Amino acid sequence: MCLSFNLCALPEGCRAQYLRNPVSNHGYVRPGMEQFDTTKQELRHSYNITSLSAAAFPAQEDVPQFPQHAVPLAHDLTNLSRVLLQALAYAFGLPPATLLGCHAGMLRSEGGNASSMRLLYYPPVPPEDDARHEHHAAYTRCGAHADCCTFTLLAQDSEGGLEVKLHGSEKWQAVGHLPGAILVQTGELLASWTTNLLPALLHRVVVPSGAYARARARHCVAFFCHPDDNATLPKFPQLPILAPAPPPPVFTPHLTLHHRLLNAAHHLQKRFRETYA
Numbered sequence: 001m002c003l004s005f006n007l008c009a010l011p012e013g014c015r016a017q018y019l020r021n022p023v024s025n026h027g028y029v030r031p032g033m034e035q036f037d038t039t040k041q042e043l044r045h046s047y048n049i050t051s052l053s054a055a056a057f058p059a060q061e062d063v064p065q066f067p068q069h070a071v072p073l074a075h076d077l078t079n080l081s082r083v084l085l086q087a088l089a090y091a092f093g094l095p096p097a098t099l100l101g102c103h104a105g106m107l108r109s110e111g112g113n114a115s116s117m118r119l120l121y122y123p124p125v126p127p128e129d130d131a132r133h134e135h136h137a138a139y140t141r142c143g144a145h146a147d148c149c150t151f152t153l154l155a156q157d158s159e160g161g162l163e164v165k166l167h168g169s170e171k172w173q174a175v176g177h178l179p180g181a182i183l184v185q186t187g188e189l190l191a192s193w194t195t196n197l198l199p200a201l202l203h204r205v206v207v208p209s210g211a212y213a214r215a216r217a218r219h220c221v222a223f224f225c226h227p228d229d230n231a232t233l234p235k236f237p238q239l240p241i242l243a244p245a246p247p248p249p250v251f252t253p254h255l256t257l258h259h260r261l262l263n264a265a266h267h268l269q270k271r272f273r274e275t276y277a
Contacts, residue, residue, distance in 0.1 A: 006063045008045045008121050018047075018058055025116060026050040036204075037143025043125065043207075044141055049074060049117040052107055074117045077153050077223035078106050081115075084151065084184065085225075092194070092236045102231040103150065114149075114226040122161070122218035125207055139207050141218065146200035149187040149224045156183070156220035160213060161206050167199035189227065194236045 007015065007028060020027035029046045036042065049056075052074060057067045085099040105113030122141045141161055156162060156177065163172040164185075175183065191200040208214050227233065 006066075007047055007058060007119075008123070010062055014062060020048055024050050024111075025114065026056055035143070036145045037140055040140045040143070041138055042142060043123055043139055044205075045121040045123070047119045049119070050107070050114070051109065053109060070117070070119070073221065074107055074223075077117060077221075078115070080153060080182070081106060081151075081223065081225040088190075094236070099150075099233075102227045102233055103225065105228045106225065112230070113228045114224075116224050116226075118222045118224065120218075120220045120222060122159075122205065124217055125214040127215070141205035141207060144202055144204040146191075146202050147185060147187040147224060148189070149226045150190045151187050151225050152185040153223040153225070154183040154185060154220060155181075155222075157218060159216055159218040160208050161218055163204050163206055165202040167196075172204070187224075193233050197236070 007018070015028055015030065018028040020029050020033065025048050027048060029044075029048060031042060031044055034042075034044075034046070049070060052067075052071050054067055057063075057070065060066075081103070082100060085103055086096045089096050089098045089100075103113070103115070105111070106115040107113075107117070125139055144165070154162075158177040158179075160174065160177075162175040164175055165172050185201040185203060186198045188200045190198050205218070
């Protein structure tokens with residue numbers, strides 16, 4: 001997880017050569033480039049990985065051993081995603097390979113799939129602002145949102161700040177740290193396909209309240225599992241054990257009609273336009 005910090009420790013001019021490519025979504029995202037809460041400054045650096053080609057990574061002299069650490073982790077999270085896709089298909093009474101076939105291109109070099117691994121670094125709250133007690137009003141680490149994918153796998157360190165709002169609740173709940181655990185966050189596409197039987201998880205990362213915690217950085221790795229760009233899935237079967245279903249998701253109309261009208265890429269590009277400056 002220190003790879004993201006090592007990249008952020010580079011001079012700004014050096015980091016600039018690795019900025020995110022808006023077409024491939026690969027590269028470095030500096031604070032302010034991606035914004036979920038426009039009322040606050042979001043303290044967050046990230047590096048998106050959508051290609052495992054050696055040429056796509058920072059130079060060895062800038063961030064030593066970057067691909068040697070990142071590529072095996074990306075493979076592990078891709079394989080775990082495949083296991084979960086098979087489990088989801090089985091749970092909904094679909095043939096085990098149904099979802100695998102729609103997510104066949106995850107992190108493949110030929111493209112056609114928006115899956116990505118993201119290395120995230122949340123720096124400490126600037127001490128000068130902390131001394132004036134302005135951190136709560138001026139800063140956050142990541143504004144509230146749901147991910148525009150099938151699901152997200154999240155591995156985080158022991159620093160706090162992640163909060164979730166469960167479906168039907170108005171209360172934010174802190175997510176604790178369980179060593180070795182990976183959090184599975186349901187995304188908007190899965191919510192749409194299952195008619196909201198598996199609602200998209202609304203989440204955010206807040207600035208901790210304690211001075212000691214605010215002075216510490218936070219690291220995590222997120223893997224966003226996306227279907228292939230040309231994938232169009234039918235509605236999943238209704239499960240009697242989960243009836244009655246929650247109300248339909250409050251998303252834009254083109255998403256609720258996703259299974260009949262549009263492919264997965266349209267929704268993702270719309271969300272990128274909304275969040276990237």
